Amino acid sequence: MKLASQYPVVGQPTTIQLDAPSKEVTITYQPGAPIAKTQVLETGGQLQVQWTPERPGVASVAADGGSQNVSIKFDGTPGLGVVIFIIAGCVLFGGAAICLKALFAAPELENE
């Protein structure tokens, strides 16, 4: 099996080239996760099949001849992902910085 790109883009069609005839090709998005999603492509007996990735991230592409993993890129920069990245970073490191400042603002304590 060969993919036109190891990094296809979500929503943009790409081609899967099969080594041997297979009735269908099964795509599993986020394989192994409880929220995994499956997409089945009918090949119609052809060795080449068009696929439009539905979700970004790691996916497994499987046919009768075997399977391989592929990384599906975002179509552009995901705004929500950037926002969560910034918020999470600010909460965690901002929280740590505030605590650090408060702790070191006080004088070193004497051991009783």
Place this chain on the structure above:
Amino acid sequence: MEEDNTVAESAGRSVWGSKLGFILAASGSAIGLGNIVFFGSNAYRYGGGAFYVPYFVALFALGIPMMIVEMGLGQTQRAAFPAAMNKTTGKKGEFFAWWSLLNAIVIAMYYITLLAWVGTMMVKSFGPLFDDGVGKTFGSVLGSWTPMVWVFIIWALNAVFLSRGTATIEKTVKVFVPLMWAFMLMLVVRGLTLKNGLQGVWYLFTPNFAGIQDASVWQGAFSQMFFSLSLGLGTMTAYASYLPRKADVVTNGAMVSFMNCGFEFVAGLAIFSMLFSFSLQPTASTLGMSFVVVPTGIGHFPAAQSLFAGMFFFLLLIAGLTSSISIIESPVAALKDKFGWSRSKSLTLVSVFGIAGSLVFALPMMLEKGGADGAPLGISLLDLTDHWAFGYSLLVVGLVEALFIGHIYGAGKLRVQLNENARFKLPRYFDTHIKYVVPALVSIVLLFVILKELNISVGWLGLEGKGFYQGDGPFDGLAWLPKLIFAVWLLLTVGGSFILTRTGGYEHEGGAS
């Protein structure tokens, strides 16, 4: 406070040499192997950025409050976990504290076996790690005698780092913890500069809200928070017992929680950029992620694979060591408190039992040639012990701790004591939170764990060993093993706690300590 790291003694109890020393020690204790790989694995499973919703709820509702309680207990009572629970909640509280510490010793046993494998893999990094594939190399490591030698090395290192209490712990963490952050940041830079590495970061943070509609995601986040912060093990109580009386535990507790979760955040960047770049699928187990998935990714690096693999395993080793010293310090301090023994006597006793236990966990893997035949004994011994000692004890102890401190000692009393020196005062709501909200949250998580464990057609999965053996097959000729592991664990921890609670006494009880 003295900044020169000499052991300051306060009424016979050593104290931290500086504020920084305590922060580094406590954060080093919380940050372990699980933080490096397990958070990324959970985020992958439960919807990327969407996992941050339950994760932050868990941090603020469970993590920080319980961290403050555990540290507050140690600092206000100036005692390790059992003595502190005895002073505040009586013999019943002490019993659960000993149970927690005996589980901590069991955890230290197999944790150090894992570190022995890490040490062996670190050496292999500069040799044939990638030649036959990382999975095969790891199998050969498990099947070799080298981890046995590493078991002795790791226990010896722990003994050296703990030999003079806070003085040697502080010296160790002042080197290891900054090094840990530096190595992790190097891995982040390497990950982000890989082809499409940044896409991996967006993949980690972009939410799939289908994930958080599933109740198991919330259970996963709350469990992750509890295990990640090492709550319910008594480690933070022991460390905080060496704080001066006027130390600000509220800010320290929050600080350590933020640093722990901040490290997970950074580790997520390193791991996800690499996984995405090389289309690797995370596994649910720390073992699989640490020893196979991440090193396989490093093997795909365009250059300096050995250097990065060595750095990764060294990072795991020092993260593990800063955690293991706290896990071992906890029972060492408790034995000192209870029986008035010297540090060296308590440390020797715990180390002798610990070495024997670590060898018991490493030996079956070696005899089974590292999994060439599926390693039914080695895998199940490790997984099932972890299942009981780690999976249940932390949650049960956390629940008991919140109930006992909340209702018997009084959450309000603890709050008033802690607020005396706190820069950020705990609100009155803290009392209700510890008395009712935390127990309710931990009970729900425990209930989920039990429901997951109970299978109508099989029974208790842990007792039947289902799902613990590769291939999910029957334990051919070893059907008795899961029940034996459970019985031995229960006998050692519950029986041991009973004996330790009944033996001797504390000064405040008029005992012989």
